[in-house]
Amino acid sequence: MNRLATLAAPAAAEEVESPALIAVGEEAHERLRYTRTEIEDFARLSGDANPLHRDRKAAERAHFGEIIASGQQTVSRLLGLLASRFSRSDDGLARELLVLNVNFAFKAPVFAEQDLHLVWRVTQLEPSHRGGVIAHVDGRAGVAGKPCVIGRATLRVRAPGG
Known part of the structure; x- marks a missing residue:
């Protein structure tokens, strides 16, 4: 019996549980750093014409002092980490992932050449x-322990065809 099924009903004594596809407390991490060129290129390629992503003078006038990454640049990295982690099969368990809902809030700017730490943590399962399980996950992208972007997502994770 798949361990996910035990969320709905207790396993019979003779049944052996298989490893979980996702677990409360499970985390996904990534560390990265944007270059100034990457910030400018992402803004251009994504159609974000805000001068804060390419014009230092505009960024200075806005009291940032330097160009900042587009919010969607960091959000795209967070979403990529989320999808990669919870649809993985590198541990021998195939998974299907469907992102049901995701919300982000921007708390601080992200500048070039900063060490950015991305993390998602599973907080609740139902x-x-x-088929499968609904997972609630909290995420964040931060610099030096301070959040720049925070997120919350609801996912459905199941075995293929489950």
Whole structure:
């Protein structure tokens, strides 16, 4: 019996549980750093014409002092980490992932050449009536322990065809 099924009903004594596809407390981490060129290129390629992402004078007038990364640049990295972690099969367990909902809030700017730490943490699981489990996850991108972007997502994770 898949361990996820035990969320809905206790396993019979003779059944052996398999490893969970996702677990409360599970985390995904990534560390990265944007270059000034990457910030400018991402803004251009994504259609973000805000001068704060390419014009130092505009960034100085806005009291940032230097260009800042587009919010969608950090959000895209957070979403990529989320999808990669919870759809992985590198541990021998195939998974299907569907992102049901995601929200982000921007707390501080991200500058070039800063060490950015991304993390997602599973906070709650509940059975899904469509198979698998509904997972609630909290995420953040931070610099030096201070949050720059925070997020919350709801996912459905299940075994293929589950």
